[in-house]
Amino acid sequence: MTQSSQLSENLLSLLLEQETPRRTVKPVVQQKATLEADKIVVRGARQHNLRNIDVSIPRYKLVVMTGVSGSGKSSLAFDTIYAEGERRYMDNLSPFIRSFLDQVEKPHVDYIGGLSPTIAIEQKTVSKNPRSTVGTITEVINYLRLLYSRIGIAHCLNCGTAIHRYSPADIVSRISRLPAGTSIQLYTPDLLHPGQLIPKTYITRIELPANQDQHWKEELFTLVKRALKAGNGSLLLATEQGEKLIFSEQRICPRCGTHFPELASYQFNPNKPGGMCNDCNGMGTRLFVDPELLIDPTLSILDGAIKWFGSLRKRSHTFWPLGNLDDIAAYYQIDLETPWQELPQHFRDALLYGSEDKIPMQMEYDGSNGHWSFEKEAKLIGLVQQLYRLYHNTTSETSRKRYATFMSQQICQTCQGTCLTAEARAVTLGGKNIHEISNMAIEHVYAWLTELEETLDNEAWGIAAEALHEAQRRLRFMLKVGLNYLTLNRAAPTLSGGEGQRIRLASQLGDGLVGVLYVLDEPSIGLHARDLHTLLETLIDLRDMGNTVLVVEHDELTMRSADWIIDIGPGAGVRGGELVYAGPPAQITEAPRSITGQYLSGKRKVELPRGKQRRSPQRGWLSIKGATLHNLKGVDVSFPLGLLTCITGVSGSGKSSLINGTLYPALMQAIHHTTPEQCGPYRSLEGVEQLNKVINITQDPIGRTPRSNPATYVGIFDTIRQLFAKTEAARAKGYTAEHFSFNVEGGRCEHCKGHGQIFIEMHFLPNVWVTCKDCNGSRYTEDILAIRYKGKNIADVLNMNIGEALAFFNDNPKLARMLQTLCDVGLDYITLGQSATTFSGGEAQRIKLAKELSRMATGKTLYILDEPTTGLHFADTQHLLNVLHRLVDAGNTVLVIEHELDVLKTADWIIDMGPDGGEQGGYLVAEGTPEQIADNPKSITGRYLRAIL
Numbered sequence: 001m002t003q004s005s006q007l008s009e010n011l012l013s014l015l016l017e018q019e020t021p022r023r024t025v026k027p028v029v030q031q032k033a034t035l036e037a038d039k040i041v042v043r044g045a046r047q048h049n050l051r052n053i054d055v056s057i058p059r060y061k062l063v064v065m066t067g068v069s070g071s072g073k074s075s076l077a078f079d080t081i082y083a084e085g086e087r088r089y090m091d092n093l094s095p096f097i098r099s100f101l102d103q104v105e106k107p108h109v110d111y112i113g114g115l116s117p118t119i120a121i122e123q124k125t126v127s128k129n130p131r132s133t134v135g136t137i138t139e140v141i142n143y144l145r146l147l148y149s150r151i152g153i154a155h156c157l158n159c160g161t162a163i164h165r166y167s168p169a170d171i172v173s174r175i176s177r178l179p180a181g182t183s184i185q186l187y188t189p190d191l192l193h194p195g196q197l198i199p200k201t202y203i204t205r206i207e208l209p210a211n212q213d214q215h216w217k218e219e220l221f222t223l224v225k226r227a228l229k230a231g232n233g234s235l236l237l238a239t240e241q242g243e244k245l246i247f248s249e250q251r252i253c254p255r256c257g258t259h260f261p262e263l264a265s266y267q268f269n270p271n272k273p274g275g276m277c278n279d280c281n282g283m284g285t286r287l288f289v290d291p292e293l294l295i296d297p298t299l300s301i302l303d304g305a306i307k308w309f310g311s312l313r314k315r316s317h318t319f320w321p322l323g324n325l326d327d328i329a330a331y332y333q334i335d336l337e338t339p340w341q342e343l344p345q346h347f348r349d350a351l352l353y354g355s356e357d358k359i360p361m362q363m364e365y366d367g368s369n370g371h372w373s374f375e376k377e378a379k380l381i382g383l384v385q386q387l388y389r390l391y392h393n394t395t396s397e398t399s400r401k402r403y404a405t406f407m408s409q410q411i412c413q414t415c416q417g418t419c420l421t422a423e424a425r426a427v428t429l430g431g432k433n434i435h436e437i438s439n440m441a442i443e444h445v446y447a448w449l450t451e452l453e454e455t456l457d458n459e460a461w462g463i464a465a466e467a468l469h470e471a472q473r474r475l476r477f478m479l480k481v482g483l484n485y486l487t488l489n490r491a492a493p494t495l496s497g498g499e500g501q502r503i504r505l506a507s508q509l510g511d512g513l514v515g516v517l518y519v520l521d522e523p524s525i526g527l528h529a530r531d532l533h534t535l536l537e538t539l540i541d542l543r544d545m546g547n548t549v550l551v552v553e554h555d556e557l558t559m560r561s562a563d564w565i566i567d568i569g570p571g572a573g574v575r576g577g578e579l580v581y582a583g584p585p586a587q588i589t590e591a592p593r594s595i596t597g598q599y600l601s602g603k604r605k606v607e608l609p610r611g612k613q614r615r616s617p618q619r620g621w622l623s624i625k626g627a628t629l630h631n632l633k634g635v636d637v638s639f640p641l642g643l644l645t646c647i648t649g650v651s652g653s654g655k656s657s658l659i660n661g662t663l664y665p666a667l668m669q670a671i672h673h674t675t676p677e678q679c680g681p682y683r684s685l686e687g688v689e690q691l692n693k694v695i696n697i698t699q700d701p702i703g704r705t706p707r708s709n710p711a712t713y714v715g716i717f718d719t720i721r722q723l724f725a726k727t728e729a730a731r732a733k734g735y736t737a738e739h740f741s742f743n744v745e746g747g748r749c750e751h752c753k754g755h756g757q758i759f760i761e762m763h764f765l766p767n768v769w770v771t772c773k774d775c776n777g778s779r780y781t782e783d784i785l786a787i788r789y790k791g792k793n794i795a796d797v798l799n800m801n802i803g804e805a806l807a808f809f810n811d812n813p814k815l816a817r818m819l820q821t822l823c824d825v826g827l828d829y830i831t832l833g834q835s836a837t838t839f840s841g842g843e844a845q846r847i848k849l850a851k852e853l854s855r856m857a858t859g860k861t862l863y864i865l866d867e868p869t870t871g872l873h874f875a876d877t878q879h880l881l882n883v884l885h886r887l888v889d890a891g892n893t894v895l896v897i898e899h900e901l902d903v904l905k906t907a908d909w910i911i912d913m914g915p916d917g918g919e920q921g922g923y924l925v926a927e928g929t930p931e932q933i934a935d936n937p938k939s940i941t942g943r944y945l946r947a948i949l
Contacts, residue, residue: 038058038059038060038114039056039057039058039059039114040056040057040059040081040112040113040114040115040116040517040548041056041057041111041112041113041114042054042055042056042057042076042080042081042109042111042112043109043110043111043112044109044110044111045075045076045080045107045108045109045110046108046109047072047075047076047079047080047083047107047108047109048072048075048079048577048838049070049071049072049075049573049574049576049577050072050075050076050080050108050577051577051578053072053076053568053577053578053579054579055076055566055579055582056582057081057548057550057564057566058548058563058564059114059116059517059548060543060546060547060548061543061548061549061562061563061564062539062540062543062549062551062561062562062563062564063548063549063550063551063562063563063564063565063566064551064552064553064558064559064562064564064565064566064585065077065550065551065552065553065565065566065568066552066553066554066559066565066566066567066568066596066873067567067568067569067576067580067596067873068569068570068571068572068576068595068873068875068876069572069840069842069843069871069872069873069876070572070573070576070829070830070839070840070842070843071568071569071570071571071572071576071577071873072568072576072577073552073566073568074521074552074840075577076566076568077519077521077550077552078120078122078519078521078552079107080107080108080109080112081112081115081118081517081519081550082118082120082517082519083104083105083107084106084107084109084112084115085115085116085117085118085517086104086118086120087104087105087106087107088115089117089118090104115517116515116516116517116548117515117516117517118516118517118518118519119508119513119516119517119518119519120518120519120520120521121501121504121505121508121518121519121520121521121523122501122520122521127492127493128492128493129492129493130283130491130492130493131270131271131282131283132491132492132493133438133488133489133490133491133492134442134483134486134487134488134489134490134492134495134503135438135488135489136492137492137500137503137504137507138474138478138503138506138507139474139507140445140471140474140475140488141438141488142265143467143468143470143471143474144268144434144437144438144471144488145265145266145268145269145434146265146467147429147464147467147468147471148263148265148268148424148427148429148434149263149264149265149267149268150263150463150464150467151429151456151460151463151464152263152427152428152429153427153428153429154251154260154263154423154426154427155426155427155428156253156255156256156258156260156426157258157260157422157423157426158194158195158253158256158258159253159255159256159258161253161254161255161256163251163252163253163254163260165248165249165250165251166247166248166249167249168221168224168225168228169221170247171224171228171235171247172217172220172221172224174247175206175208175220175224175237176208176212176217176220178208179208180208180209180210181207181208181210182207182208182239183205183206183207183208183239183240184205184206184207184208184237184238184239184240185199185202185203185204185205185206185237185238186202186203186204186205186206186223186224186227186235186236186237187199187200187201187202187203187227187231187235187236187237187238188200188201188203188227188230188231188232188234188235188236189231189234189235189236189246189257191234191252191257191259193257194256194257194258194259195256195257195258196256196257197236197244197245197246197255197256197257199236199238199244200231200236201230201231203223203226203227203230203235204223204227206220206223228249233248233249233250234246234247234248234249234250234252235247235248251263260423260426261423263427267421267423267424268420268424268427268434270282270283270284270419270420274421275420275421275424276419276420276421277412277414277415277418277419277420277421278414278421279412279413279414279415280412280414280415280419282419282420283412283419284411284412284415284417284418284419285409285410285411285412285417286409286410286412287391287404287407287408287409287410288388288407288408288409288410289383289384289387289388289406289407290406290407290408290410291352291384293307293405293406293407293408294306294307294308294352294383294384294387294406295307295340296340297339297340297341298339298340298341299339299340300336300337300338300339300340301325301336301340302336302337305339305340306351306383307406308383308387308406312325324361324362327359327360327361327362328350328351328359328361328380331357331359331360332344332346332347332350334347350380350382351380351382351383352382352383352384353382353384353385354379354380354381354382354385355379355380355382356379357379357380358377358378358379359377359378359379359380360375360376360377361375361376361377361378362375387403387406387407390403391403391404391407408678409678418435419435420434420435429452430448430451430452430455432448435489437488438487438488438489439487439488439489440487440488441484441485441486441487441917441918441919442475442478442479442483442484442485442486442487442488443479443484443485443918444919445475445488446472446475446476446479449468449471449472449475450472452468453468453472473510474506474507474510477506477507477509477510477538478503478506480506480509480534480537480538480541481502481503481505481506481509481534481535481538482502482527482531482534482535482651483499483502483503483506483651484652484917484918485631485651485652485916485917485918485919485920485921486499486652486918487918496525496526496656496866496867499526499651501520501521501522501523501525502523502535505520505523505538505542506538508542509538509541509542512545513545513547514545514546514547515546515547516547516548517547517548517550518542518547518548518549518550519550519551519552520539520549520550520551520552520553521552522551522552522553522554522555522870522871523535523539523551523553524553524555524558525867525870526651526867526899527651527899528648528649528650528651528899528940528941529899529901529941529944530650530940530944531650531651532555532557532558533557536557536558536561539551539558540561543563554871554872554873554874556599556600559585559596559600560585560600561585562585563584564582564583564584564585565581565582565583565584565585565588565596566579566581566582567579567580567581567582567588567591567594567596567597568580569593569594569595569596570593570594570595571829572826572829572843573801573829573830574801574829575829580593580594580596581593581594581596581597585600588600589601595873595874595875596873596874599874599875604874604875605874606874606877606878606881606902606905606906607878608905608906609881609882609885609906614908614929614930615642615643615644615888615908616908617640617641617642617643617909618642619640619641619642619690620640620641620687620690621638621639621640621641621686621687622638622639622641622686622687622688622690622691622862622893623636623637623638623639623684623685623686623687624636624637624658624662624663624666624682624684624685624686625637625682625683625684625685625686626681626682626683626684627657627658627662627663627680627681627682627683628680628681628682629657629658629661629662629680629681629682630654630657630661630680630922631652631654631657631918631919631921631922632654632657632658632662632680632922633922633923634683635654635658635922635923635924636924637658637911637924637927638927639893639895639909639911640893640908640909641687641690641691641893642859642888642891642892642893643888643893643894643908643909644884644885644888644894644896644906644907644908644909645893645894645895645896645907645908645909645910645911646896646897646898646903646904646907646909646910646911647659647895647896647897647898647910647911647913648897648898648899648904648910648911648912648913648941649912649913649914649921649925649940649941650914650915650916650917650921650940650941651917652916652917652918652921653913653914653915653916653917653921653922654913654921654922654923655897655913656866656897657680657922658913659864659866659895659897660696660864660866660897661679661680662679662680662681662682663864663895664694664696664864665678665679665680666679666682666685667685667688667691667694667862668694670685670688671688671691671692671693671694672693672694690860691860691861691862691893692858692860692861693858693860693861693862694861694862694864695852695861695862695863695864696864696865696866697845697848697849697852697863697864697865697868698845698848698865698866699841699842699844699845699868699870699871700841700844701836701837701839701844702836702839702844702847702848703835703836703837704836704837705836705837706755706835706836706837707742707743707754707755707835708835708836708837709798709832709833709834709835709836710802710822710827710830710831710832710834710836710847711798711832711833713836713847713851714818714822714847714850714851714854715818715851716814716815716818716819716832717741717832718737719812719814719815720740720794720797720809720815720832721737721738721740721741721794722737723789723812724737724740724787724789724794725737725739725740727787727788727789729786729787729788730787733783733787735747735784735787739784740780740784740787740794741754742754742755742756742779742780747780747781747783747784748779748780748781748784749772749774749775749778749779749780749781751772751773751774751775752772752774752775752779754779754780755772755779756771756772756775756777756778756779757770757771757772757777758770758771758772778795779795779798780793780794780795790808792808797832798831798832798833799831799832799833800831800832801828801829801830801831801832802819802822802823802827802828802829802830802831802832803823803828803829805819805832806819806820806823806828817854818850818851818854821850821853821854822847822850824850824853824882824883824886825846825847825849825850825853825879825880825882825883826846826875826876826879827843827846827847827850830843840871841870841871842870842871842872842876842880845865845868845880846876846879846880846883849880849883849884849887850883852887853883853886853887858891858892859890859891859892860891860892861892861893862892862893862894862895863884863887863892863893863894863895864895864896865884865894865895865896865897865898866897867897867898867899868880868884868896868898868903869898869900869902869903874902877900877902877903880903881902881903881906884896885906888908901944901945901948902948904930904933904941904945905930905945905948905949907930908929909927909928909929910926910927910928910929910930910933910941911924911926911927912924912925912926912927912933912936912939912940912941912942913925914939914940914941915938915940925938925939925940926938926939926941926942930945930949931949933945934946934949
């Protein structure tokens with residue numbers, strides 16, 4: 001080989017050689033796996049923002065884990081302790097089974113010892129399936145279905161008569177009750193004609209003697225058995241007066257002979273083909289054309305009264321689905337210039353629902369073969385029928401959505417909203433069918449079962465005892481956790497996170513497990529101060545059964561009632577993640593770094609942002625009248641504009657039904673002409689002209705993907721990218737703002753598609769994310785990272801926290817205003833590029849509030865918040881109140897559904913619903929300033945508010 005070829009070969013080898021840089025190996029300190037008796041030991045927890053935490057948690061105790069929002073308490077409780085327990089359970093399954101399951105990533109922790117089997121009861125576990133209900137979640141409805149199918153009394157669908165099975169002994173007993181001398185004939189019945197009692201074959205004639213001795217009854221028994229055998233299990237009894245009855249061993253109506261099907265529990269299930277109403281598929285509602293959505297009554301037909309067609313003046317109104325409109329109007333002698341609301345009812349009905357009258361119409365058609373014109377007489381097809389046909393027949397999704405704007409969900413006329421077949425509705429137990437029971441509050445269902453238990457005969461009791469006791473047991477636990485006001489058919493998507501969590505808590509109490517570690521996420525959410533004691537008793541019962549109860553909680557009463565308290569902090573995000581205190585609740589007040597301890601000791605407290613000055617109603621009122629959704633009793637409620645108003649009341653009193661179910665959708669329809677959900681019924685809405693926008697601020701995540709971050713959500717990332725694009729270096733290379741986005745091609749790293757990490761699927765092991773070796777996690781190419789603004793590249797800026805970014809962009813008014821607002825709401829520790837999926841509910845809500853605060857105030861915006869203190873520490877609540885009062889100071893109106901007394905005491909106005917939950921609620925109990933509520937003897941809220949004012 002020549003020297004030249006040898007050189008070429010060496011060059012090729014260098015080019016093809018795979019560069020494998022060695023990773024930096026850190027020495028692993030092996031934790032000594034010493035098991036402390038009666039303790040769960042955590043060593044070196046580093047999940048998310050946790051800073052190498054070591055903590056010991058006593059077993060068989062009620063342990064509260066607390067700290068400010070974002071401090072890392074959920075990272076320790078759920079993402080470390082519970083996740084490790086779940087992972088260890090999964091490791092016991094075979095690799096084949098694990099390959100079909102979502103794998104749990106191993107938490108960043110050195111060692112966890114003494115870990116029991118773990119069960120997490122979170123707020124996010126409630127099903128969003130509308131078919132899922134309280135009854136299905138707790139399985140109470142399954143036992144009720146079993147009871148109805150086994151001991152329920154069927155009623156004839158034709159005449160309503162109760163239908164029973166009759167044994168020969170039953171028939172003999174009933175015949176024996178007749179007066180002496182009564183003459184009867186027994187026949188086999190002709191059952192081919194339901195609804196008619198037709199004798200088929202004569203069997204015998206019987207005359208009842210005065211002395212019915214045993215011998216006579218035995219003969220009668222033999223005759224009855226012979227008649228039943230001849231009639232295939234049925235006989236027809238006829239008297240001399242012409243009265244006829246059928247007695248059968250099958251389910252056949254004794255008065256009309258109508259058959260009733262055999263009963264099984266699935267026939268009472270609206271989610272099964274055998275039990276669901278065929279017309280609405282077991283949903284209880286159907287989509288119908290709604291004339292109120294289709295018609296604008298103030299306009300004439302020519303000006304667009306029928307919204308489907310709009311104005312007919314600018315185009316020929318001769319051709320439309322009903323036919324020649326001029327001919328229709330002429331037939332009914334109607335002026336098309338007349339507003340719809342002034343048109344005769346018979347003409348409006350004809351257009352909407354059709355007419356049997358044959359109307360002469362002149363039809364014209366222009367086609368490729370010329371102009372056609374002819375006359376015909378035709379019946380009028382209504383707009384409602386036409387729209388309904390088009391909606392179901394169209395293959396275009398766009399057209400279907402267009403037609404759906406004129407339709408609304410209405411109660412199914414076939415099943416009357418019960419979701420069940422006629423047969424299931426015709427079966428009663430204790431005088432009620434299963435739909436009526438499902439509509440009752442849980443406390444009333446329990447009382448009904450107790451009463452039913454006392455009325456059952458021996459045979460029915462033997463059949464039903466086990467199912468009856470199991471249903472009662474589950475209901476008792478639901479009553480213990482304060483859910484007495486819920487109904488069994490309450491849809492799961494309508495439950496709050498706290499309600500869903502307490503339902504699962506009740507289920508766990510019912511299971512009676514021992515030696516389990518339960519991890520709960522703020523079970524006090526949605527509970528009024530009156531109901532907290534009931535919840536605490538439940539948690540203590542769970543502990544006393546021999547379990548460890550670990551609760552992430554901010555409620556003061558829960559913390560003081562705990563056996564052990566763990567405080568994570570001292571701050572949030574990068575300022576948190578440390579173990580501030582672990583020990584008995586009584587001693588946390590002496591911990592100098594514990595913010596929680598300072599609030600519990602009274603050294604710090606939630607202050608009124610405006611001192612003791614309250615705003616008074618001066619700008620008018622927003623009023624909704626006659627609200628009747630769920631348990632609302634036709635209430636008339638007025639909300640003062642320009643104030644911070646709190647809507648409160650015990651659990652189930654009707655707060656959410658009033659605000660989220662009625663007021664919010666009604667305002668969306670009136671102001672924005674869109675309805676996010678079905679609006680509850682009400683009589684009138686007044687004062688809406690004083691508003692131009694309504695915004696519902698929830699604790700839902702600000703983004704569903706890791707690509708979303710605070711900078712993109714609040715809209716400052718576009719401005720930042722434009723600043724980089726305007727630098728001389730960027731202009732010289734022809735870079736635009738798009739090149740500085742990690743979501744599109746151009747400037748992002750294409751190896752990781754702008755993620756900064758590479759996803760590696762590990763099959764039966766947990767999947768892993770590894771840092772992209774091309775961009776080292778920066779998300780961008782080297783060329784883009786070379787562009788600098790004030791000495792920083794785009795990746796450096798995304799890694800800045802809000803406080804650093806404010807100092808960096810202080811010369812840009814637009815950016816500085818938004819960043820300052822984020823600092824004002826206490827989020828100066830989060831980074832601009834932090835993934836949206838890592839924020840807690842409280843952090844996400846404050847980001848949304850900051851975005852609203854940064855807008856130019858119009859003074860005509862209504863903000864609605866549903867329990868905004870969920871997940872918030874005392875210190876976070878103070879930040880939240882400061883923001884809400886700033887919104888009001890800008891002239892806006894804020895409505896808050898809340899139980900937290902620290903929020904109620906700072907409100908300008910309080911509306912108290914009640915007086916109790918469920919059917920005992922739905923009334924307006926009191927309204928006024930916090931002081932007026934505290935002095936109102938009818939207000940349960942006032943009793944607790946009085947103590948802190």
